[in-house]
Amino acid sequence: MFRNFWANIQTVPHNPSHPTRPRLARFGMLATVFGLALCGPWAMARAAPPMRELVQAELIAEPAAIRAGEPFLVGVRLRMKPHWHTYWRNPGDSGEATSVKWTLPPGFAAGPILWPTPSRLPVAHLMNFGYEGETVLLAEMRPPAVMAAGRPVEIKADVSWLVCEKECIPGETALVLTLPAAASGAAAPPNQASRAIFDAARAALPNPAPWGARLQVGQDSLTLQIDARGLKADTIRSAYFFPFAETLVQHAAPQQLGITADGLTLRLSRNALATTAPREAGGVLLIEEALGGTTARQAFTLANVGVGQAATPPTASIAAILQAALLALAGGVILNLMPCVFPVLSIKVMGLIEHAGETRESVRRHGLAYTAGVLGAFAMLGVVLLAVRAAGAEVGWGFQLQSPVTVALLAYVLFAMGLSLSGVYHMGGSLQGIGRGLAVRSGLVGSFCTGVLAAVVATPCTAPFMATAVGFALTQPPIVALSVILALGLGLALPFLVLTLAPQLLGRLPRPGPWMETLKQLMAFPVYATVAWLVWVLAQQVGPAGLLAALVGLVLIALAAWSFNVAQTARPVARRVALGAVTASILGTGAVVAGLAQDRAGPAALSQSASAAAYEHFSQQRLAELLAGNRPVFVNMTAAWCITCLVNEHAALATASVRSAFAAKNVAQLKGDWTNRNPEITRILEKHGRSGVPLYLLYAGGPDPIVLPQILTPAIVLGEIERIGAAPQRRASLSIATKE
Amino acid sequence: MIMFERRTLRRTLLSAGLVGAAAILAIGVAGGPITASPGTQARIGAPAPAFQLADSNGKTVSLADYKGKTVVLEWSNHECPYVRKHYSGNNMQALQKKWTAQGVTWLTIISSEPGSQGYVTPEQANKLTVDRAAAPSAVLLDPKGAAGRTYGAQVTPHMYVITPDGTLAYMGGIDDKPSSRPEDIKTAKNFVDTALGELAQGKPVSTPTSRAYGCSVKYSS
Numbered sequence: 006m007f008r009n010f011w012a013n014i015q016t017v018p019h020n021p022s023h024p025t026r027p028r029l030a031r032f033g034m035l036a037t038v039f040g041l042a043l044c045g046p047w048a049m050a051r052a053a054p055p056m057r058e059l060v061q062a063e064l065i066a067e068p069a070a071i072r073a074g075e076p077f078l079v080g081v082r083l084r085m086k087p088h089w090h091t092y093w094r095n096p097g098d099s100g101e102a103t104s105v106k107w108t109l110p111p112g113f114a115a116g117p118i119l120w121p122t123p124s125r126l127p128v129a130h131l132m133n134f135g136y137e138g139e140t141v142l143l144a145e146m147r148p149p150a151v152m153a154a155g156r157p158v159e160i161k162a163d164v165s166w167l168v169c170e171k172e173c174i175p176g177e178t179a180l181v182l183t184l185p186a187a188a189s190g191a192a193a194p195p196n197q198a199s200r201a202i203f204d205a206a207r208a209a210l211p212n213p214a215p216w217g218a219r220l221q222v223g224q225d226s227l228t229l230q231i232d233a234r235g236l237k238a239d240t241i242r243s244a245y246f247f248p249f250a251e252t253l254v255q256h257a258a259p260q261q262l263g264i265t266a267d268g269l270t271l272r273l274s275r276n277a278l279a280t281t282a283p284r285e286a287g288g289v290l291l292i293e294e295a296l297g298g299t300t301a302r303q304a305f306t307l308a309n310v311g312v313g314q315a316a317t318p319p320t321a322s323i324a325a326i327l328q329a330a331l332l333a334l335a336g337g338v339i340l341n342l343m344p345c346v347f348p349v350l351s352i353k354v355m356g357l358i359e360h361a362g363e364t365r366e367s368v369r370r371h372g373l374a375y376t377a378g379v380l381g382a383f384a385m386l387g388v389v390l391l392a393v394r395a396a397g398a399e400v401g402w403g404f405q406l407q408s409p410v411t412v413a414l415l416a417y418v419l420f421a422m423g424l425s426l427s428g429v430y431h432m433g434g435s436l437q438g439i440g441r442g443l444a445v446r447s448g449l450v451g452s453f454c455t456g457v458l459a460a461v462v463a464t465p466c467t468a469p470f471m472a473t474a475v476g477f478a479l480t481q482p483p484i485v486a487l488s489v490i491l492a493l494g495l496g497l498a499l500p501f502l503v504l505t506l507a508p509q510l511l512g513r514l515p516r517p518g519p520w521m522e523t524l525k526q527l528m529a530f531p532v533y534a535t536v537a538w539l540v541w542v543l544a545q546q547v548g549p550a551g552l553l554a555a556l557v558g559l560v561l562i563a564l565a566a567w568s569f570n571v572a573q574t575a576r577p578v579a580r581r582v583a584l585g586a587v588t589a590s591i592l593g594t595g596a597v598v599a600g601l602a603q604d605r606a607g608p609a610a611l612s613q614s615a616s617a618a619a620y621e622h623f624s625q626q627r628l629a630e631l632l633a634g635n636r637p638v639f640v641n642m643t644a645a646w647c648i649t650c651l652v653n654e655h656a657a658l659a660t661a662s663v664r665s666a667f668a669a670k671n672v673a674q675l676k677g678d679w680t681n682r683n684p685e686i687t688r689i690l691e692k693h694g695r696s697g698v699p700l701y702l703l704y705a706g707g708p709d710p711i712v713l714p715q716i717l718t719p720a721i722v723l724g725e726i727e728r729i730g731a732a733p734q735r736r737a738s739l740s741i742a743t744k745e
Numbered sequence: 746m747i748m749f750e751r752r753t754l755r756r757t758l759l760s761a762g763l764v765g766a767a768a769i770l771a772i773g774v775a776g777g778p779i780t781a782s783p784g785t786q787a788r789i790g791a792p793a794p795a796f797q798l799a800d801s802n803g804k805t806v807s808l809a810d811y812k813g814k815t816v817v818l819e820w821s822n823h824e825c826p827y828v829r830k831h832y833s834g835n836n837m838q839a840l841q842k843k844w845t846a847q848g849v850t851w852l853t854i855i856s857s858e859p860g861s862q863g864y865v866t867p868e869q870a871n872k873l874t875v876d877r878a879a880a881p882s883a884v885l886l887d888p889k890g891a892a893g894r895t896y897g898a899q900v901t902p903h904m905y906v907i908t909p910d911g912t913l914a915y916m917g918g919i920d921d922k923p924s925s926r927p928e929d930i931k932t933a934k935n936f937v938d939t940a941l942g943e944l945a946q947g948k949p950v951s952t953p954t955s956r957a958y959g960c961s962v963k964y965s966s
Contacts, residue, residue: 099961
């Protein structure tokens with residue numbers, strides 16, 4: 006029955022061994038097809054040039070009958086002779102992608118070819134991408150909303166391909182598929198024979214990537230940054246990027262993988278053919294993940310890959326550097342108005358007012374020391390940034406804000422500064438807060454330190470505003486990047502530097518007075534606002550428990566500040582107690598920060614997975630309860646860093662068919678999170694001979710569960726769920742089992 | 746908030762700006778010129794890599810012999826369907842005749858290793874030229890693939906155009922229709938013909954690179 010829907014299989018490409026004129030080859034093709042139809046095996050043997058065995062092409066449809074307005078899948082199935090291959094949409098260094106041209110009845114529309122994940126096919130020192138053995142190129146067909154019932158529908162595909170082993174032979178064929186149209190409302194009969202083929206074809210498609218990705222363009226290299234946070238370096242065996250564009254990368258060049266807490270980076274060689282900056286950077290990412298003893302291959306489509314700006318040609322660099330540096334200088338000046346910097350600068354200026362009696366020379370030296378502090382801190386930050394990048398990690402400006410520990414520490418430093426401004430405590434008994442406190446101890450060192458402080462507290466503010474500009478600078482050679490970063494620093498230092506270089510301006514400043522204390526206290530609020538922003542940043546990085554810990558840290562900082570103030574004024578005994586409280590609070594804060602490093606939020610995609618709502622948290626006790634109540638139970642052991650778990654959720658467990666099957670059989674679902682190596686879960690993994698996740702168990706009645714494979718498809722899960730009902734029925738009564 | 750004396754401010758800002766600009770310039774100069782890392786592969790606008798190969802008549806030929814002439818390099822494998830596409834329709838031969846008549850040197854290079862598709866002995870190479878009525882200036886035999894690898898020739902036909910001063914001006918496919926169907930030639934834009942035409946008029950090559958398409962070169966592994 007099903008066979009009737011299959012199209013004509015025979016295909017005859019040009020004869021490879023003799024140079025023939027194409028017309029003749031076409032005629033030969035027709036002749037062969039007719040010959041096969043009329044003369045049977047003899048003709049086949051006779052006219053069997055290599056191509057008949059090289060590729061067998063079929064056109065198949067998923068449903069046995071189609072209905073108006075209901076999209077369905079068709080597939081061009083290509084079966085190649087062993088060791089021969091056809092090509093992916095980007096064939097690589099040579100070859101040609103298979104093409105399909107549809108001829109459809111009126112009102113029908115065809116979607117694009119859904120390309121299965123390709124294989125790497127190295128030939129000498131070249132690299133091709135394609136398929137060996139068998140491949141099915143799926144496409145979605147959309148019938149019109151209104152269709153004459155009962156009239157069969159004819160879908161035609163003109164397929165042409167290049168099939169190669171070492172030598173290449175082009176082939177083409179016209180495939181026709183006739184499908185009956187079912188009356189609307191009638192249940193579409195499932196096509197059992199094609200079901201396995203389509204299930205396999207769907208499983209061979211890459212999944213949409215749950216992560217964002219960016220491409221940084223260098224002179225000769227490209228760096229693909231994938232925001233797959235929290236992956237574990239020891240579980241990722243390999244990663245490979247198949248670009249859609251044919252002239253993006255050197256296909257045969259090795260791809261260097263880097264794994265950090267912030268994701269994956271792949272360093273690619275830029276294709277010499279591309280003279281302009283790439284625009285299209287999408288592709289398929291193939292990740293091999295270690296699962297206990299085996300390796301799972303997971304493919305993801307990376308769409309909408311942002312392309313970082315290309316490096317400017319080196320010849321135009323002096324002008325380009327100057328332009329970028331001047332912009333950065335202006336940006337640096339504006340930074341002085343940022344809520345985290347303005348208070349620091351104000352303190353410093355107030356210091357000048359207070360010391361208005363100092364000599365011009367001394368004031369000037371303070372200004373230069375401050376500038377040196379700012380530039381030193383910026384240079385240090387720039388060098389660290391460049392060194393980390395050179396080591397292979399792709400980081401941007403504000404990279405320090407990607408670590409929850411750094412964010413928390415910055416928040417604490419700023420909070421302590423805010424408390425000082427509010428007058429909760431006084432550093433060194435001075436009215437002028439920390440910046441002034443540092444300045445008092447030894448004039449110039451103090452000014453230098455204020456500069457460093459200004460730079461450090463300025464970076465969190467620069468991140469959102471300057472990220473693009475500094476990001477551009479970072480794609481440049483190190484010397485340009487450093488120049489731009491230093492220009493930014495110079496801009497930050499400039500207003501203060503100007504004040505000190507032209508002390509006559511100081512005379513214009515208002516006279517010292519009580520208003521300074523009020524202003525200082527007012528300045529605490531932009532600082533608190535910055536702390537609030539940093540806590541918000543932190544909330545994206547850690548779970549609720551981590552956020553609570555970070556907030557407790559703030560309380561401890563406040564306690565430490567208050568105790569410190571008490572200690573300064575109290576009698577010796579009380580002073581010792583107060584200093585103890587300061588130490589304890591600071592130690593407590595340290596413990597909080599250390600704890601933050603452990604608690605990172607999992608990938609967003611996992612927590613957002615559609616099936617999450619149906620799950621309960623796993624515990625041995627809950628499992629025992631459910632089993633005692635004779636409920637079937639599905640146990641899902643997963644971890645935030647497990648890519649295969651993520652794919653199984655998306656491709657199998659969260660699909661509508663699986664979810665409704667679970668619901669129909671009243672299956673309780675328990676999810677165990679092994680992200681932090683929960684020992685209860687470890688015991689269960691070991692009991693089933695696994696050293697890691699994923700582990701899927703289905704308790705279908707009885708104490709021993711069915712262990713599902715580590716890589717799931719809807720068909721596998723549905724097959725096991727179907728058996729849930731069958732087993733107890735058999736036990737209960739034979740007659741019920743045979744009734745159907 | 747604070748009033749400044751305008752003139753002083755301007756002077757101070759100006760001097761600070763000058764100091765900053767000078768510092769940046771100094772850094773830039775101290776760091777030396779910023780140059781691209783030298784590639785081993787052929788690059789547009791750079792000197793075309795040198796090679797020395799025996800031609801089908803046993804004569805040793807090097808690129809330097811053709812200084813002062815525009816040179817076309819054509820990687821070929823007569824059994825490759827994509828090469829046949831351009832020879833069966835007389836496209837490649839016509840191009841060879843058109844441009845050699847105008848003083849261009851056309852070198853057909855065969856990099857197939859012995860025993861693989863497209864490999865020819867010197868005698869077979871000469872016979873092939875007669876049989877397919879080709880008109881190259883010479884057929885060069887590169888069975889070890891040395892010249893092919895130096896140029897990064899990936900496929901047959903892979904085409905290169907070199908200016909009289911030895912600069913690489915074009916590399917890539919022969920046209921913009923990557924298929925093996927000869928009927929596509931009529932509607933295709935021929936990049937080599939365009940590049941040679943532009944060079945003859947003293948213009949820069951408008952499309953200096955394209956994706957080469959065809960069969961992989963059958964290199965020795």
